[in-house]
Amino acid sequence: MSFSFIDKHVLIRHHKKLGLLGSTGSIGCNTIKVIKNLNDNDYNIDVIFLTTNKRIDILAEQVSVLNPQSVFIQDQKKSEEFKSNYHFRDLEILSGDDELLDLIKRDNYEVLLSSVVGFSGLKPTIEAIKSGKKIALANKETLVVAGSLVNKLLKEFNTELIPIDSEHSAILQCIKGEDNDSVSKIILTASGGPFRNKTIKEIRNSSVSDALAHPNWNMGNKITIDSATLMNKGLEVIEAKWLFDIDVKNIDVIIHPQSIIHSMVEFIDGSVKAQLGIPDMKIPIQYAITYPERISSGFPRVDFNEFNDLTFEKPDFEKFECLDLAFGTLKEDGTYPVVLNAANEVAVDLFLNNKIGFLDIPTLIKRSLDNHKSVKNFELEHIFEIDRITRKEILNN
Ligand code: MN
Numbered sequence: 001m002s003f004s005f006i007d008k009h010v011l012i013r014h015h016k017k018l019g020l021l022g023s024t025g026s027i028g029c030n031t032i033k034v035i036k037n038l039n040d041n042d043y044n045i046d047v048i049f050l051t052t053n054k055r056i057d058i059l060a061e062q063v064s065v066l067n068p069q070s071v072f073i074q075d076q077k078k079s080e081e082f083k084s085n086y087h088f089r090d091l092e093i094l095s096g097d098d099e100l101l102d103l104i105k106r107d108n109y110e111v112l113l114s115s116v117v118g119f120s121g122l123k124p125t126i127e128a129i130k131s132g133k134k135i136a137l138a139n140k141e142t143l144v145v146a147g148s149l150v151n152k153l154l155k156e157f158n159t160e161l162i163p164i165d166s167e168h169s170a171i172l173q174c175i176k177g178e179d180n181d182s183v184s185k186i187i188l189t190a191s192g193g194p195f196r197n198k199t200i201k202e203i204r205n206s207s208v209s210d211a212l213a214h215p216n217w218n219m220g221n222k223i224t225i226d227s228a229t230l231m232n233k234g235l236e237v238i239e240a241k242w243l244f245d246i247d248v249k250n251i252d253v254i255i256h257p258q259s260i261i262h263s264m265v266e267f268i269d270g271s272v273k274a275q276l277g278i279p280d281m282k283i284p285i286q287y288a289i290t291y292p293e294r295i296s297s298g299f300p301r302v303d304f305n306e307f308n309d310l311t312f313e314k315p316d317f318e319k320f321e322c323l324d325l326a327f328g329t330l331k332e333d334g335t336y337p338v339v340l341n342a343a344n345e346v347a348v349d350l351f352l353n354n355k356i357g358f359l360d361i362p363t364l365i366k367r368s369l370d371n372h373k374s375v376k377n378f379e380l381e382h383i384f385e386i387d388r389i390t391r392k393e394i395l396n397n
Contacts (some may be wrong), residue, residue: 007154007272014043014044015045015046016045016110017046017048017108018047018048018111018112018114019049019104019109019133020032020113021051021115022051022053022114022115022117022138023050023051023059024050025117025220026218026219026220027281029058030281030282030285032062032065033282034282034289035047036065037297041295041297044054047068047228048068048109049071049072049073049103049109051067051103051116052072052079053074054072056085059071059073063091069094070093070094070102072095073093074116075095075101079093079095083268085295100124101123104127104128104131104133105128109131110134111134111136111137111289112124112128112135112136113132113136113288113289115138115139115164117139117141117220118222118345119341119342120148121142125137125142126146129153129154129157130153130157131157132158132159133159134161134162135159135160135161136162136164137163137165138164138165140235140277140344141341143239143243144238144239144341145343145387146380146383147239147337148242148333161243162288162291163243163284164281164285164288165236166284167189167240167262167263168236168239168244168266169262170261170262170263170274171186171263171275172243172291173275174288182267182269183250183265183268184267185250185265186240186246186265187254187263187264187265187272188236188252188253189253189256189261189264190253190254191255191279192229193214193215193227193228193229194210194211194213194215194227195210195211195228195319196255196257197358203319205360208354211224212224212228214228216259216279216371217279219281222352224256225352227349229320229357229362230315231365233326234327235344237251238329238337241330248327250265253315253323254312255312255314256312257313258307258310260278260279261276261309261394262274262284263275276302277302278301278341280299283297286299311378320367321366325340325369328367328369334376334378335372335378338383338387339366339372339390340369341387342368342390343367343391343394344361344396345391346355346391347361348361364394372386372390372391
């Protein structure tokens, strides 16, 4: 194994210029709280740009606090609305895919924090790596569909990628200072989601709001549904494989309903390290920005008098078929994870719009995987093509 991003000596600097991709979502809003904490603690984060799909009201609030040079608004109509409703002096306002890629390629910032949801995060992240930016990544789908290519590019352009996902941040913290060869196993913890104790019959009849009622984490809709199906953990297994260059047979998933242990690493001598904390994304976000340094914060602390019952159970692969499907895509090198991700994004969207039932999500994904002929030695073009075809096939059926 090689953990390329921790081998490098990282120059510690207290001034960082940051581009924030997806600033108005759940991670984006938490990131802005983190930046405020850092700037209150002798750290100097300059936010160069913010981007949103269409939440212009939140964006306007963020602009007035952070005073960035540019904003990008994906939705053309919302972009026009923003221009007529708000008048910020010297603020550049961009829209349209080409303008986003231009913004990403500029050399007026150093770190891209990517917190968009889904496949749409891939292209900008690739462009940022190609222009030598350091990546703080919350968008796990990028690694799920293109992990091998991303790793190749990170090497070629001599830069690094730090995970924000709480499990992967935990693993990074556990392996820091360890020999690459001393890791024997990665143990990803999962809360189990809202349906952990429900029967298949109860799950089948569950509504969108049942599935959105996550017991521990407050997140966006897509990832919350992924947590209910356990697909989120499946995507995280694939993410871990690429981040830590580890064989999937050495990645375990364990249900830990309290979400206090964010993940663990087992070493060759039998020792296990775990990283613990309150389920609050501000902690892993800040660690990704300041890595390898720690900066003080007033974020909530674990009170072990309150959390005195940390429990573990085996995941039920029959009840949560998505987790099984995700593991299955790693049986051979190839493009199955691209199909898994595309089919999942479409199926979750259909479920959120009351078009299909909860258990139709794994059914649709399985059908797409069964219909796919995996491509070995694939390039970026293959990924975009397979993603497009998978989505089309589901929507046409
Ligand atoms: Mn996670």
